[in-house]
Amino acid sequence: MNNLTLPITQEQLKKLNALLKELNSTQQAWLAGYLWNASNNLNPENTCLTVNNEINSLTTITIISASQTGNSKKIAEQLFVDIERIGLKVKLIQAGDYKFKQISQEKYLFIITSTHGDGEPPEEALALFKFLFSKKITHLNSLNYSILALGDSSYDFFCKAGKDFDSQLYKLGGKRIMDLMECDLDYQKTADLWRQNVINYLEKNLSSITQSKSQSHQEILVESSIYTKEKPFHAQISVNQKITARQADKDIRHIEIDLGDSQLKYQPGDALGIWFKNMPELINEILSVLQLAQDSPVNYFGKTITLFDALTHHYELTQNTPIIVTKYAKFAGKSKLNQIISNEFDLKEYSKNTPIVDMILQYPAIITAEEFLSCLRPLTPRLYSIASSQEEVGNEAHITVGVVKYLKNGKKRYGGASGYLSFLKENDEVKIFIEPNDRFRLPTSNVPIIMIGCGTGIAPFRAFMQQREADSAKGKNWLFFGNQHFISDFLYQTEWQHYVKTGLLTQIDLAWSRDQAQKIYVQDKIFNKASEIWNWINDGAHIYVCGDALKMAQDVEKTLTNIIMKEGNMNKEEAEDFINNLRVAQRYLKDIY
Numbered sequence: 055m056n057n058l059t060l061p062i063t064q065e066q067l068k069k070l071n072a073l074l075k076e077l078n079s080t081q082q083a084w085l086a087g088y089l090w091n092a093s094n095n096l097n098p099e100n101t102c103l104t105v106n107n108e109i110n111s112l113t114t115i116t117i118i119s120a121s122q123t124g125n126s127k128k129i130a131e132q133l134f135v136d137i138e139r140i141g142l143k144v145k146l147i148q149a150g151d152y153k154f155k156q157i158s159q160e161k162y163l164f165i166i167t168s169t170h171g172d173g174e175p176p177e178e179a180l181a182l183f184k185f186l187f188s189k190k191i192t193h194l195n196s197l198n199y200s201i202l203a204l205g206d207s208s209y210d211f212f213c214k215a216g217k218d219f220d221s222q223l224y225k226l227g228g229k230r231i232m233d234l235m236e237c238d239l240d241y242q243k244t245a246d247l248w249r250q251n252v253i254n255y256l257e258k259n260l261s262s263i264t265q266s267k268s269q270s271h272q273e274i275l276v277e278s279s280i281y282t283k284e285k286p287f288h289a290q291i292s293v294n295q296k297i298t299a300r301q302a303d304k305d306i307r308h309i310e311i312d313l314g315d316s317q318l319k320y321q322p323g324d325a326l327g328i329w330f331k332n333m334p335e336l337i338n339e340i341l342s343v344l345q346l347a348q349d350s351p352v353n354y355f356g357k358t359i360t361l362f363d364a365l366t367h368h369y370e371l372t373q374n375t376p377i378i379v380t381k382y383a384k385f386a387g388k389s390k391l392n393q394i395i396s397n398e399f400d401l402k403e404y405s406k407n408t409p410i411v412d413m414i415l416q417y418p419a420i421i422t423a424e425e426f427l428s429c430l431r432p433l434t435p436r437l438y439s440i441a442s443s444q445e446e447v448g449n450e451a452h453i454t455v456g457v458v459k460y461l462k463n464g465k466k467r468y469g470g471a472s473g474y475l476s477f478l479k480e481n482d483e484v485k486i487f488i489e490p491n492d493r494f495r496l497p498t499s500n501v502p503i504i505m506i507g508c509g510t511g512i513a514p515f516r517a518f519m520q521q522r523e524a525d526s527a528k529g530k531n532w533l534f535f536g537n538q539h540f541i542s543d544f545l546y547q548t549e550w551q552h553y554v555k556t557g558l559l560t561q562i563d564l565a566w567s568r569d570q571a572q573k574i575y576v577q578d579k580i581f582n583k584a585s586e587i588w589n590w591i592n593d594g595a596h597i598y599v600c601g602d603a604l605k606m607a608q609d610v611e612k613t614l615t616n617i618i619m620k621e622g623n624m625n626k627e628e629a630e631d632f633i634n635n636l637r638v639a640q641r642y643l644k645d646i647y
Contacts, residue, residue, distance in 0.1 A: 113161045113260060115142055120149040120167035120179035120215070123325075123437055124283075124489055126204055129245045130166045136253050142260055150178030150493055150640070154185045160197055162260075163228075164252060165219055166245075168204040170646070171603030173211030175219070177644045178493050181637050183215070184630075186222050197228040202248045204237045207431075208375040210402060212236070231255055238377070239370075240432045283435065286329055286485040287316040291478045292450065299542035305457040306510060306545060307476060308441070311486060313449045318486075320444065322517035323494035323645070325437040326451050329485035330474035332371045332433070336411060337362060340371070343414050350423040361423045369430040372470035374405045374413060381429040385419035412462055436471035437489050439600060439645055441513035445524035451486070454513040454545065494598065494645045499527035502560075502595040504587065506610055508536040508576055511601025512545050514645055518598075519553050531558060532590065536565035536576035536606075576606065577613040587614075588621035596641045603646035614642075 115137055119130035130146055137144040149167070157163070170176050175183045185191060201223075203216020213236040220234040232255060235248045281287040293310035311326070320326075341348060341361070348362035365371060379401060383391040391413075394400045408416075410430075419426075442452035457476045458469025468476070478484060496518055497503065505515040512535055522531060533550065537543035544550075544564070553559035563579040580587065591597070597614070599607050611633065618629040636642035 113143065115144040115162040115164070115256070115260075116160050117144065117146045118149050118152055118163065118165045118167075118179075118182075119146070120165065120176045120182075122168050122170050122176040125241060126166040126168050126176075126202075129202065129204075129241075129249070132245075133164060133166070133249050133252060136249055137256065140253060140257055142256060148178060149176070149182055150638075152182055154182040157182075157186075157197070158191065158194060160194075160199075162231075162256075163197060163199040163223075164202070165199070165216075166202045166204070167216050167219060169206075169209075169211060169213055169215040171607065173214035173218075174603075175215035177637075177646075179215070181634050183219070184634055186219070186226070191226065193227040194223060195227040197223065197226075198231045199223050199228050200230065200232040200248075200252060201234045202237065202245060203234055204241055204245075206375075207238045207377050208373045208405070210406075212238075238431065239434050281316055281318060281487055283327055283487050283489070286327070286435075286487045287313070287318060288483050289313060289316070289486045291480055291482045291484060294475070294478055294480070297454075297545055302542035303538065304509075304543060305459065305476065306543075307455040307457060308546075309453050309455055309475060309478075310442075310447075311451045311453070311484065313451060318451075318488055320440055320451060320488045321490070322440070322443050322496055322521045323491050323514055324440050325489040325491055326440050326453050327435040327437055327487040327489050328453075328471055328475065329435045330433075330471040331366050332369075332470065333468065333473060333477075334366070336371055336468075337365045340365070340411055340414055343418050344421055344426060346421075346423050346426065352423050352427060361427075364427060368433055369427060370433045370470065371410055371430070372468075372473075373431075374408055374410050375431065376401045376405045378410065378429055378431065379405045379408075379413065382413065382417075382419065385421040385425060385429075386417040387419070389417045391417045409462060409467055411467075415463075433470075435487070437647075439510075439513040439517075441516045443517050443520035443524060446520035451488075452516075454510045454516075456510045491645065493640065494600075494643050495640075496521060497529070497596050499525050500529050502530040502532070502590055502593055504532045504534070504590060504595050504597045506534045506576060506580065506597070506599045508601040508606050509543075510545075511599075511606075511645075514600050515598070516546055516549065519549075519558060523553070523556075523558055527558075530560040530590075530595075532561040532563075532595075533559060534563045534565070534576050534579055536567065536579070538566065538568040540564070540566045540569055575609065577609040580610065580613050581617065584617040584621055587617055591618075591636075594641075596643065597636070598643050598645070600645045601647075607644060607646045 117130050117133055119127045121127040127148065134144055134146040167175055167179060174180070201216050201220040203213035203220070205213035205216070216234060216236065220230070224230055232251055235244055237244045290312045291309065292312045293308065295308045296305060297308045298304050298306045346361060348360060350361040351358050352361050352364050354364055354368060379391070380395045383389070383395050394404050438453040438455060440451055441454045442450065455472050455475050457472045459473065460467055494514065499522065503518070505518065507515055515533060519531065522529070537545065550559060550562060554562060563583065565574050565576045565579045567573045567575055599610055601607065615626070615629045615633060618624060618632050619626060622629065622632065624632065633642060
């Protein structure tokens with residue numbers, strides 16, 4: 055509306071907008087009636103709001119997202135919009151913000167969760183998960199629910215967190231209104247089907263007389279950046295430097311990426327998404343065995359592209375899964391592969407230990423280009439914890455990459471993303487996006503922090519220290535870091551020495567597992583400082599853990615539990631509750647993979 059058509063002045067409009075911001079939806083409805091009465095020469099003082107009891111009694115539908123990389127959150131937001139569109143009262147909340155004791159009051163609950171680490175739910179959902187499996191809850195007989203589980207079929211515990219939520223809610227008396235649905239990396243089609251099933255059920259079983267105001271405990275915003283996972287920014291490499299010694303067993307890279315004119319912003323704790331390309335040498339090796347031509351035309355979402363292009367940009371070629379093996383076996387003739395897929399244990403072990411290319415070398419198939427693509431999963435980006443603060447590095451993002459490389463049957467193999475990144479040179483292009491991680495944030499500048507990391511898990515703590523130095527933060531900082539060897543594997547050594555010298559890093563404890571006969575791990579160093587750690591916790595310290603999810607993070611949590619039992623004079627159950635309360639208060643945060 056332009057100024058010529060406004061029946062009120064700009065100043066009046068400004069005052070009206072200011073007033074509306076102070077009113078809730080009920081007050082705004084009353085005001086509309088008040089103004090209508092006044093405009094029709096009726097007594098506006100007699101204006102009243104008739105509340106439709108049927109609307110007020112609408113059942114609230116709750117959606118909980120439990121996300122590690124943002125996929126579950128994205129689906130939850132889509133479902134929220136779907137339910138709003140059909141006029142039902144709905145609230146959306148992230149698992150970490152959910153007051154889990156409210157679950158006994160829920161009538162309709164939809165949980166979208168990924169699986170993390172050793173079959174666990176994402177960190178933000180652990181408090182709710184542990185509560186559901188505790189003695190503090192007896193029944194949920196009034197609950198109607200459905201679960202959407204996200205996972206990665208290349209791992210043993212595919213969708214386990216979702217399965218566990220589903221079975222436990224059922225055991226507690228909840229009514230499963232739809233069966234659990236499982237999503238692999240190419241989750242969108244299955245997620246869309248689940249969402250449609252939810253809407254069909256709600257439309258059939260819950261009628262709304264009129265549109266109701268929905269609630270969201272998180273903001274659903276249009277992307278602040280034009281660059282997203284779906285539309286990444288084409289950035290440039292400015293530095294790709296090996297930061298482990300020449301003789302080191304590990305190849306760890308410090309990579310600096312120029313953000314150019316993207317205006318991308320990030321905070322310490324966020325991750326950088328990398329869209330990688332499969333190596334030409336790997337693709338050609340596969341095509342040679344399968345006797346397929348690089349320029350074979352294939353259909354990719356309605357477009358005709360070459361097979362080589364499809365395998366370079368769009369399909370996963372490094373991580374094998376039981377599903378891929380099973381699909382491929384159909385084209386491999388009467389081979390031993392058919393025996394392998396008939397035994398679940400053998401199938402899991404084979405897919406875990408045999409890259410796709412080596413499976414093809416062992417069991418060549420007579421297969422068309424389209425048939426081969428039908429066996430594969432879509433290529434998905436890899437996320438790397440950002441190792442820098444923009445307060446320090448400006449228009450750059452730094453990452454710390456452990457290059458996966460090994461020999462298999464005498465041939466050198468690389469991890470998909472890490473191998474791709476390791477060969478990039480200065481000014482080479484890489485497609486990136488920012489993946490926010492609101493559950494791994496620095497506290498206010500006066501709060502002490504304890505940082506625990508191994509290997510590349512050091513990355514976010516470098517960002518933390520850069521930020522705290524820029525902020526002139528007064529809070530104490532304590533780093534526990536572990537790796538194999540002091541001489542070759544002390545990542546960013548000179549920087550940590552600088553922070554110790556300036557006093558920013560209050561304390562540092564280092565664990566080198568291979569520098570002596572008896573292996574020493576980071577959890578051993580932590581337990582040796584039990585009383586000090588307990589004092590820091592009592593002083594309000596936030597604890598951060600970054601690195602390996604399957605071993606290190608679990609061992610660290612066991613050690614922290616033992617410290618709390620010992621220093622706090624608690625039994626195991628009390629100590630676990632204490633840890634859980636730290637988690638709920640966002641004082642115990644993990645970025646693990």
